[in-house]
Structure formats: C-alpha cells, structure tokens
Amino acid sequence: MIISILSADKKWGIGKRNGLLFSLPMDMKFFRTTTSGHVVAMGENTLLSFPNSKPLKNRTHIVLSADETHNYEGVINVHSFDDFLQKIKEYSLKEDVYIIGGASIYNQMIPYVDKVLLTKVDEDGGAEVFFHNLDEDNNFECVEESETFDDNGHNIKFTIYVNNNKKSI
Ligand SMILES: NC(=O)c1ccc[n+]([C@@H]2O[C@H](COP(=O)([O-])OP(=O)(O)OC[C@H]3O[C@@H](n4cnc5c(N)ncnc54)[C@H](OP(=O)(O)O)[C@@H]3O)[C@@H](O)[C@H]2O)c1
Numbered sequence: 660m661i662i663s664i665l666s667a668d669k670k671w672g673i674g675k676r677n678g679l680l681f682s683l684p685m686d687m688k689f690f691r692t693t694t695s696g697h698v699v700a701m702g703e704n705t706l707l708s709f710p711n712s713k714p715l716k717n718r719t720h721i722v723l724s725a726d727e728t729h730n731y732e733g734v735i736n737v738h739s740f741d742d743f744l745q746k747i748k749e750y751s752l753k754e755d756v757y758i759i760g761g762a763s764i765y766n767q768m769i770p771y772v773d774k775v776l777l778t779k780v781d782e783d784g785g786a787e788v789f790f791h792n793l794d795e796d797n798n799f800e801c802v803e804e805s806e807t808f809d810d811n812g813h814n815i816k817f818t819i820y821v822n823n824n825k826k827s828i
Pocket residue numbers: 664665666667672673674675676677678679680701702703704705706708723724725726738739740759760761762763764765767788
C-alpha cells in the first residue's frame with residue numbers, strides 16, 4: 660500500500676517557515692513506530708529538515724529533488740516526479756511505502772495513495788503551507804477517528820482516511 664502520514668491543523672495547515680506547526684511528542688512517536696522498518700518517500704526539503712539533514716534510522720528513503728546535482732548519501736535519489744512514482748510503485752509491490760512530506764509531495768501524491776494517516780490538531784497554527792481538504796474530496800472517506808488526546812498541550816486526534824478512487828501508477 661501507499662500511505663501518506665502527516666499532521667494538520669483545523670485549517671488543513673501543515674507547515675510554516677519550512678518547519679512543523681507544533682511540537683507533538685505523542686504524534687512523533689506514532690510516526691516513528693508506524694514508519695520504522697518501512698520505505699519512506701519525500702521531497703528534498705523534508706530530508707533537509709531532519710537532524711543534520713541525515714536520513715532517519717531503520718528506513719529506506721526515496722528522495723525527490725528537481726536539481727540533478729543534488730544527490731544525498733544513504734538514500735535513493737530521484738529527479739523527476741515520474742521516477743519518484745516508479746520507485747514508489749516498485750517498492751509498494753513488496754511492502755508499504757509511507758509518503759512523509761512535504762506539502763508539494765503530499766498534494767501531488769493524493770490520487771495515488773491508498774490511505775492517509777492524518778493527525779488532526781484542533782488549533783490554528785498559522786500555517787503557510789496546506790494539505791488538500793479531504794473532507795471536501797468525494798474520493799476520500801474518514802473510516803477511523805480516535806478519542807482526543809492531550810499532546811504537549813495540544814488537542815489531537817488520530818484519523819484514517821481511505822481513497823475509494825485510487826489511481827494506479
Ligand atoms: N505536518 C506534517 O506532518 C509535515 C510533514 C512533512 C513536512 N511538513 C512541512 O512541509 C513543508 C515543506 O514542504 P515543501 O513542499 O517545501 O517540501 P518537500 O515536498 O519536502 O520538497 C520539495 C522538493 O521536492 C522537489 N519537487 C517537488 N515536486 C517536484 C516535481 N514534480 N518534480 C521535481 N521536483 C519536485 C522540489 O523541487 P523544486 O522546488 O525545484 O520544484 C523541492 O526540491 C515544511 O513546512 C514542513 O515542515 C509537514
């Protein structure tokens with residue numbers, strides 16, 4: 660399966676100043692345990708936002724950058740969206756592939772994902788970049804919503820949306 664995993668505020672905002680909107684340790688733990696041991700696919704800015712711009716432990720990384728001279732150690736580098744999709748397809752035939760950002764990648768991947776693991780934060784984080792509003796997309800259906808948890812002073816819920824009209828790669 661191809662699965663997007665992200666957090667968004669109540670306006671579907673997901674980032675500002677090339678960073679996250681909130682510090683959410685419980686959500687980070689969910690991200691780590693969910694993606695650990697799997698393939699993660701991302702845009703270049705997301706790789707560069709990791710500590711020391713290094714790949715995460717115990718995961719295979721597929722990284723899209725438009726500039727062919729940008730090639731990072733320890734990851735699979737691709738330089739066109741088509742090559743990005745082909746790599747995702749190749750791995751997804753064998754195992755789950757998680758789409759982990761950022762904004763441009765999440766939105767381009769919308770037609771191709773089987774589901775979205777979305778952590779909803781019940782606040783306005785003053786975002787500059789936004790995710791597609793899944794509640795206004797007839798292809799997507801919210802099939803699970805957790806109770807509300809307090810995560811570092813923020814009210815969050817873990818939700819799952821499925822894509823009922825997935826486009827094959
Ligand atoms: N809330 C969350 O869960 C979450 C998770 C991850 C990231 N984020 C946030 O998302 C924001 C970063 O998003 P972003 O969109 O700037 O970064 P990004 O998606 O990580 O990376 C964008 C990179 O991918 C390249 N790219 C994108 N589409 C391409 C295409 N079709 N062909 C070739 N290259 C392509 C871009 O090149 P060009 O610029 O040259 O086109 C750019 O180098 C940050 O604020 C971050 O905190 C939020």
